[in-house]
Amino acid sequence: MVSGITTVNGSTIASNFTSGPGQTTFSNDFNAGTTVTSIFGLGAFSVGGSTVYPSVAAVTADNIQTTVSGASLISFNGLNDTVSAGGSAPYMSLLGNSSVLNEGSGPSTVIGGNGASTVNAGSGSTTVVGGYGSLTFTGGTSSNDSITAGSGMETLNAGTGGSNTLIGGSGGTFINLTGASTGDHIIGGTGSPPNPAVTIVNATTTTGNFEIDTNPNGGGTLVALLGGGADTVIGGGGSSIITAGSGPDVFGFVNGHAGGSEYILGFNAQDNMLFSGYTTPLTEQVTGGSDTITLGDGTTIVLLGIDHKVF
Incomplete structure (x- = not known):
C-alpha cells in the first residue's frame, strides 16, 4: 500500500493506491514525477529505477516486515518494523522506534532514533550515527564501515571486511571484534x-591486527581485552584498563594527546612501549608490586604485576 500517489502513467488517481498481493514493482507503473511517501502494507516493494524520482519510502505502520528496493531514503515511523533493503544503489535510512534494518549490497548512511534499533550490515559500506536510543550493529563483509555510537546502550559487532572504524558513544558501548580481519580502528567514547x-x-578471539585510541577527546573509561594479533593501543585522556593479548602489542603515548591513566595487565617481553613528543624525562617507581610510570603531560601508566622498573 502506498499513499500520496497522484499520477500513474500521466493519469490522475486517488491519493491512496492499494497494490495487489505479492511482489509489486512501482517503477513500471509510475512516471518520473511520482513520489512514494508511505508504505504501510506487507510485501516486497520496488520504488526505484529511472522512472521514479525521488525515491522516498516511509514505513508508517506498526509491526511491518517488508523489503524495499531502490529507495534513496527509508524512514521508520512505526513501531517494531523490519525492513530489508534491496538493490545496490546508495541510500539513507532514518531509524525510529524499535526498528530493524537488514542491509544489502548498497552503500548506506544510517541515522539512529530514539528507540531500540538493530542494524544488520550487508556487503555494502555502512556509515552509522547513533541516536538517543539503544543500538545493536552487526557488521557484514564490507570494509571501511564507520560506526559511531550514540548516547544509549550500544553494542557494535565488527564485520569481517576489516579497516572499519567503531567509535564509542557518550553512554555505554560494547564493541566486539572477532576473526582475522585487519586494520580495524576503535575509538573510546567521551562523557562527563x-x-x-x-x-x-x-577482542580475545581476534588474530588480525587492530588499533585502539583509548579516549582521544578526554574523559570516559575504556576497558579492552586484546587478542592474538600485533595490536596497537594509543593512550588518551580519561581512564583505561587494557589486558594485553598473546601477540606482540604496542602501547603508544603522544605528548598532549594523552594525559589520562592507563592500567596494563599482562605486559610481557614481546610487548613494546613507544613515546612521542616528550621532552621531560619520565619518572618511574615500583609500589605494591606494580611499576608506575609518569610522563611529562601527566599521563600515568601502571604495569600491573610488574615488580621491577622496565626503564
Missing part, C-alpha cells in the same frame, strides 16, 4: 561526570 562514557572492547 556524573555519567562518564564507558567503552568495553572484547
